[in-house]
Amino acid sequence: MSEQYSFYEQVNRGFDRAARMTSHDPRLLRQIRACNSVYHVSFPVKRDDGSMDMIHAWRAEHSHHKLPTKGGIRYSVHVNEDEVKALAALMTYKCAIVDVPFGGAKGGIKIDPRAYSVGELERITRRFTAELKSKNFIGPGVDVPAPDLGTGPREMAWIVDTYNSLSSGELNSVACVTGKPIPLGGIRGRTEATGMGVYFGIREACAIEDDMKALGLGPGVDGKRVVVQGLGNVGYHAAKYLVEAGAVLVGILEYEGAISDPSGLDLEALVEHRAKTGSILGFPGATDLHESKDGLELDCDVLVPAAIERQITRDNAPRVRAKIVAEAANGPTTFGADEVLRERGVMVLPDAFLNAGGVTVSYFEWVKNLSHLRFGRLQKRFEEMSNRRLLSAIEAQTEKRFDAEETEFFALGAGEADLVSSGLEETISLAYLQVREIKLQYGEEADLRTASFINAIDKIAGCYQGLGIFP
Numbered sequence: 001m002s003e004q005y006s007f008y009e010q011v012n013r014g015f016d017r018a019a020r021m022t023s024h025d026p027r028l029l030r031q032i033r034a035c036n037s038v039y040h041v042s043f044p045v046k047r048d049d050g051s052m053d054m055i056h057a058w059r060a061e062h063s064h065h066k067l068p069t070k071g072g073i074r075y076s077v078h079v080n081e082d083e084v085k086a087l088a089a090l091m092t093y094k095c096a097i098v099d100v101p102f103g104g105a106k107g108g109i110k111i112d113p114r115a116y117s118v119g120e121l122e123r124i125t126r127r128f129t130a131e132l133k134s135k136n137f138i139g140p141g142v143d144v145p146a147p148d149l150g151t152g153p154r155e156m157a158w159i160v161d162t163y164n165s166l167s168s169g170e171l172n173s174v175a176c177v178t179g180k181p182i183p184l185g186g187i188r189g190r191t192e193a194t195g196m197g198v199y200f201g202i203r204e205a206c207a208i209e210d211d212m213k214a215l216g217l218g219p220g221v222d223g224k225r226v227v228v229q230g231l232g233n234v235g236y237h238a239a240k241y242l243v244e245a246g247a248v249l250v251g252i253l254e255y256e257g258a259i260s261d262p263s264g265l266d267l268e269a270l271v272e273h274r275a276k277t278g279s280i281l282g283f284p285g286a287t288d289l290h291e292s293k294d295g296l297e298l299d300c301d302v303l304v305p306a307a308i309e310r311q312i313t314r315d316n317a318p319r320v321r322a323k324i325v326a327e328a329a330n331g332p333t334t335f336g337a338d339e340v341l342r343e344r345g346v347m348v349l350p351d352a353f354l355n356a357g358g359v360t361v362s363y364f365e366w367v368k369n370l371s372h373l374r375f376g377r378l379q380k381r382f383e384e385m386s387n388r389r390l391l392s393a394i395e396a397q398t399e400k401r402f403d404a405e406e407t408e409f410f411a412l413g414a415g416e417a418d419l420v421s422s423g424l425e426e427t428i429s430l431a432y433l434q435v436r437e438i439k440l441q442y443g444e445e446a447d448l449r450t451a452s453f454i455n456a457i458d459k460i461a462g463c464y465q466g467l468g469i470f471p
C-alpha cells in the first residue's frame, strides 16, 4: 500500500506529533513549520547534439530564523517542489539540533545526471547558479548550497566560479557554497563527513549498554551485523567506518539489486567489482536478491538506509528485521512506517541528527572561508613544539623513553583534518545524548525522532520569542 501523504506532508506530520507535546503557542508553531520561500525556474539548455532541453529547477528556503539558509542541491529525475520543501524543512530542524547557525534550504534540478555529458551538466549548473544569484537565492550571508544526491565537489566548483564571476570584489564570495574542492576553498574531511557522522551517531547509540540490552543486543559496534542501502558517498563512508570498528557488513542494496552474505562482505572488493562489472550482483561468495528493496528485510542488527526518501513504508516496516534503523538518508522512513517500527520496539536513529555530519562540516568550511584562514595553521607548529618539550621533560624526570612512533603520536599538533573530525565527533555525539535525554524526559510517547523535533522546535522557538512577536 503506498501511503497517501506527500513527502512534505510526512515531514510535517512528524513535526506536528512532536509539536503537540510542547507547550508553545500554536501560532509560533505554525510559523516554525511554514516554508518561507520557494523559487521555481525553468530554462533551456542546448544539448551536445544541437537539440534543446527544458530544465526545471527549484530552491526552497524553509526558514529564515537564522541566515544564511543552508542545504544541498540534488540532481535527480524525482526532484519536484514538494520534495525540495520537505528536504528544506528537514535542514531547518537538522541545523537546529546540531547547533549549526543556519536556516534550512534545499535545491534540486529535475534531471538524470547520468543522461548528460559533463559539458551539458556544467552549462546547466552555471545557468542555475546565475538564476539563483539574480533572484538573491544564493550568497555567503543569504543561502549557501552544498552537495546532495547526484552532485559533488565538481558541481560546487562550477557554482563558486559562476558566483565569483557575477560578484567581483565581494570579499567572502567563496563562502557562497560548501563542499568545494580543496584548492577552491573546500575543507579536508567534507567528502566523508556525512558517513563519518552516521558512524559516530551509531557508535554513540550502541555504547549505551541498557539501551542495547532492551533491544536484545550487546553494547558496541563491534560484531553488529549491518545492511546498507546505497553505495554512494554517504553509504560507502558509513559502511567503511562501521566495518573498521568491527561491524560485519551482511548486505548491500543498490539500484540494480541487493546482495547478502551473513559471513561479511569485503567492501573494497565489492566497490572494485561494481566498477568493473557495473553491478553489485554476481559478487563472489554473496547471494543475489534481484528485487533491491527485499534487502531492507534482511536479517541484521543495524539497517542503514543511505539512498533516498520513503524506502521503509507502512507496507514493508512489519518485515524489517533490524533492531536499529540508522537514517543516513533524508526521510527514508515514512510517518506510517515510523508508527509500525515504534510499536515493534525498533530503535530509529533519525536523519535529523544522524546525517547532520555533512552540514556540520559545511559549517566549518563556511567559517574557514569567512576567516580566510585554514584551521590549525596558526597553532600546529606551536603545539608540536610544546608537546615535544613536555615529552623531553617527562623523559628527564622518569625512566620512560618514548620511541619514534610514540613521539610522533604525542607530539604532532592538530591539522585541519584532525580538527574537522574532532569537531564532527563532538557535534554528533552531543546531539545524540541531548536527544536521548529529551526522549527520556517525555517518556513512552516520544521516540528519538519526536525528541529530535522537540529539541529543534524549542531552539527555533527561542529565536522567535527573543523578537517579542510571539509569547
Ligand code: GLU
Binding pocket: 070, 071, 072, 073, 144, 145, 146, 147, 148, 149, 178, 330, 355, 356, 358, 359, 360, 362
Ligand atoms: N546535502 C546534505 C544534507 O542533506 C548537506 C547539506 C549542507 O552541507 O549544506 O544534509
